[in-house]
Amino acid sequence: MDLPQHVLVVPSPAQGHVKPFMKLAYNLAYHGIKVTFANSEFVEAKILGAMSEADKEQCPIRLVSYSDGLEACPAEERNGARLIASLKEVMPKNLEKLIEQINQSDNKEPITCVIGDLTVGWTLEVARKMGLKQVAVWPAGPASLALALRIPQLIETGVIDENGSTMKNELICLSEEIPVWNSWELTWISPGKPALQKILFDFSLAINQVVKNPIIVLCNTYYELDSSSCAMIPGILPIGPLPAISNLNPCSGSFLSQDSTCLSWLDKQPPNSVIYIAFGSTAMFSQKQFDELALGLELSGHSFLWVVRPNIVTGSSHEHYPDNFLEKIASRGKIVEWAPQEKVLAHSSISCFFSHCGWNSTMEGVSNGVPFLCWPYVWDQFDNKKYICEMWKVGLGLDYDEDGIISRHEIKTKIHNLVTNDGMKMNARKLMEDAKKSVSHGGGSYENFKSLVKYLGA
Template sequence: MSVPTTVLVLPSPAQGHVNPLMIFSQRLVEHGCNIIFVNTEFIHNKVISPMGNQEASVTGRSRIKLVSIPDGLGPDADRNNLKELFGAMLNNMPAKLEKLIEDVRLKDGVTVTCIVADFLMTWALEIASKIGIKGVMFYPSAASMLALQCSIPKLIDDGIIDSNGLPITQKTFRLSPSFPAMDTDSIWWAKMLDSKSGTEVFNAVVHCMPNLELTDWWLCHTSTDLEPEVLSYLPKLLPVGPLLRSPDHDEGEIGTSLGHFWEEDLSCINWLDQQPHASVIYLAFGSSTHFDNKQLTEIALGLELTNRPFLWVVRRDSNCTNNMFEFKGNQGKIVEWAPQQKVLSHPAIACFVSHCGWNSTIEGLSNGVPFLCWPYVVDQFFDKTYICDVLKVGLGFDSNENGLISHEEIKDKVDKVLRDENIRSRAHVLKEKLLSNIKDGGTSLENLNKFIKWLKE
């Protein structure tokens, strides 16, 4: 009897990185692999918190084993201080990961045959190389963003960015003649909330780049239909997206949300069932967006003005006041965290007001939902431009002289996007194209099958 292939999966410590790698892990499980899913202790506690007492049974029945190693910072450290976080992880985690691999071999009799490392954790590929096992890089954002990183020396030589990674001047540029035009707003590490953090992330990216040469396998959460020119520019990069949660996954309801930092409020699905077809505005701004109370008030007033039902995801940690959870407008529902894929596939949804994180972008596009784009940090600004100007399946908001997106602007853009039959039609066509990538004969499914065959060799 053959021994199942055991893959160690290592995401960066952020919701937008844990989520796609968890879905990717579920794909590998469906093909008979066992997974050791390694988070930092800080993130591991966030992942198991929504699971409550079901943690043991879920991970016990599943072939996904959730484990953790310390990131090297104290429990009360500021993990938004990226210089400290990246420095601590690099100093502490490699030895801990190597020990973990050795411990599961000696104590559990399990041999890890491959490490799949998130781009920002590619120091783990050095460990894979050192101990003689397979190593793979997984990129959870748009392929365009990896192309940008691979072009850092060119960007510096061409005077687009300085040696700290920050744009020298506002301008448009192309990475190659066949590549779509980009502007300096696309330089994702420069779109942190402050330039110091941007430089820290840039330094981490530069540090990671040489590790890519340690593997022949670069996997990305995209598809050939979504970014054809970019994938031609980076022929080594294999698209495996869209990565969507299986509704019939054998872990049941809790398993479909495995990897989320908050418990999903399933009551919103029953609520959506009561709403008319294509009537509901869905608003969700991801795991890190923070609005001040002035902007939250403008959103609430804008929703009232639309006179439409809405479903709004408002995290308790997002600077909102508790009375925001009492706001229902004319006919709305507010939840702390939603089963987003189920929400977006619901026939009651009319449009998606989104921060344009890449996971949300993929989920919205895969369900043919028109976008209203409200980016907050990093690659979300590129994603917004791509949605609105390249794919033409959404609109952006314009802020006023006070830097606020006003309630009038919100109502105006909701009305515009819902009146635009061309946007809806393009969104539907793109949905069909994206889903064809993960059906029999689709490029992403063929890439996944090729990868799994290599894993098991």
Template sequence: MAAPAPSPQPHVMVLPFPAQGHVMPLMELSHRLVDQGLEVDFVNTDFNHDRVLKALAAETGAVPEGIHMVSFPDGMGPDGDRNDVAMLGSGLPAAMLGPLEEMIRSTKIRWVIADVSMCWALELAATAGVRVALFSTFSAAVFALRLHVPKLIKDGIIDECGKVTRNETIQLSPKMPPIEAAEIPWASLGSSPDRVSMIIRSLLKTNPAISQAAAVICNTFEEIESEALDLVPNALPVGPLEAPRGSSSSAAGQFWPEDMTCLAWLDAQARSSVIYVAFGSFTVFDAARFQELADGLELTGRPFLWAVRPNFTDGVVGEGWLDAFKRRVEGKGLVVGWAPQQRVLSHPSVACFLSHCGWNSTMEGLRNGVPILCWPYFADQFCNQSYVCNVWGTGVKLCADERGVVTKEEINGKVTQLLGDEEIRARAAMWKDKACTSIAEGGSSHQNLLKLVNLLREA
């Protein structure tokens, strides 16, 4: 008698918000799910799908087995401004809900893991009969603050359009980061009052549905956010997530090719000597801030590795100026377009991380025990800075002058302060140990990952 056919692997749809800092951690989660025997349909927008495939081709990588890359239109035209987060997000439900429902029905998918910034996907539970888990690409503290927005309005701290009407320090519990009302994520996320209002209306509309999610998967871990996680319904912390090491497919979530030549350069530097500088995928500097940063790095007299992605300066600094700077610092500093950040931060020559404090970067710095020099740009980054400086004690804050510019003297002074602080280094090492323990077999995040896999195997 013929042996019975093996049962098909459970199939999960993964749906990130179409931005680099959202696609990457969900790709990392997808790797973990495939490692546990699941199949993943990873949904990008057409625009980002093309970017990911081009970046992979430039690195001669391949999409990992078990992850199927699919894409749909995002509702914007070819010339649409996809850095306008509010506008991009507002058009996604109309553009994607119908095609997603059709795909779910045709492939008999039973589970969707949707970015919390795509929580309109919870509608698919009713229309397509799937179960939906949400994924938080920001800290549990920011998630809790999101749920707290109606009370902030009721208490008169912000109005219903998101405008700050009473600036005060907000701290939801003692071990959570204090943050000024003017720096709550949604006040600094929009490019105009209308955009902020659009974001707040969306939060107020979607917040009540969050409790319907089967789980809220968080890229964090119990030991650093226990109090915040208590405020998140059905929280399942599985972080810190990371890309698989030594795999040609580890860049499957990157929008730009990673410049691997910087790793050989790091090999030639002294231990704990290099300042690593990277500001994520959204930060844009004007000429004054960019040149002051360049001068500040040079002023430190220390080796530095600086990731300057193609649109980092919005065209205000000419290629000629940057080329001249590269020549001037040759032998001491290296400028690349996009760095393999996790591999850089784990390199023994790296001494500190000058960062915008995006949540992925913050977690990567913490997991590798690297002290952070904080320079937030927008959204949740101010809250993450507060974690680093006020709660964990693993970094220091850069302060702007009266023009809003962080001067070269400030950069030089804070680098010296940070690298001379033995207590900060000791705390960074302590949190590294806790982070690594959490994802090791038997750790809290590893156990939660197994709980998630068991949940996704349910019919």
């Protein structure tokens, strides 16, 4: 008799990775697949701390954890080279031990497949070594994966060296339908941090080894959004935009508690009147840039909902607003530490999304037909901005002044230009309609997800 199928989902231990993996896990559970979700102990503590008791009771997946080897490391140092070294050296062994423990205690329903994060390909190597099925997930856009898969050719042709630095000051073009990269926009580039760049580059290069084996690569996109990049990736299965399963009341995989008071505040605002500002879990600003952002929002005259994460200002334990700012905007501004972003973007009062252009945020904005004001920070976010502004024409970028600051006047002007641009609003609505078709019965992502469930249940 065949054993029931039991999937272990393993994201990289970062907010932007855990969130889409959690959504994927809930969707699989909703389709009858038994799912165990493995986080590092540090990440699991954050997720459980942010979950309500109702979320915990209704959670349809089992949450487990394993050590990342950094127990003695202060929270603020759990990033960069130190975390990445641990990901490579310590966590593979600990993941293997975890799978063995689960299989010993659950011998009637042992793990049969690992769904692993392609940015930490060792999750899939562990599965292969243990004779389990492997399914990869790429948590960013398909263009950045197409770029990573082109690394060997870029080295061979002398475009980049073995540390990922560009040898020639030229644009990198994968195809005529894909936006080009400047040398400083490559996803692994870390100016002034050669050791970190080398580690990130080696991770990108290692993806090639994983994808060499025939493997399914899930991506939170739909084929029509970037068919050219999808066509360059062997085994890709676009399954997005991954829907939130609202009737399961899922936890979001958030590391911070979501402030739902912003939803009742939005209910009181007129339709299409509120700017939503959120820069993800890693973007940081100098105090000067933070002030300019605040003053730009004030000058715009628009109502706004602004997510101001703890420690968003560099070198400060808490943010300092410009003098009298909070009093001046009290009647039309709402500031929260963290928001239920998908519910916010789906709200009728939202007019545009002022974003760092992380892939999760990009897909959530696209899914809800919201135009973007783009302020990318690192990695693939610059690439996503090009798709938003140049390819899909649903957003505007911001320009730095001669001092390297995005000024309050630039922010005010671009907000005005965006909210009065009917063409971009129409393009955004068209993308939303295409996204809905893709995940609806008979759509490409719907059928791909069905085939994934069939494969996992086989």
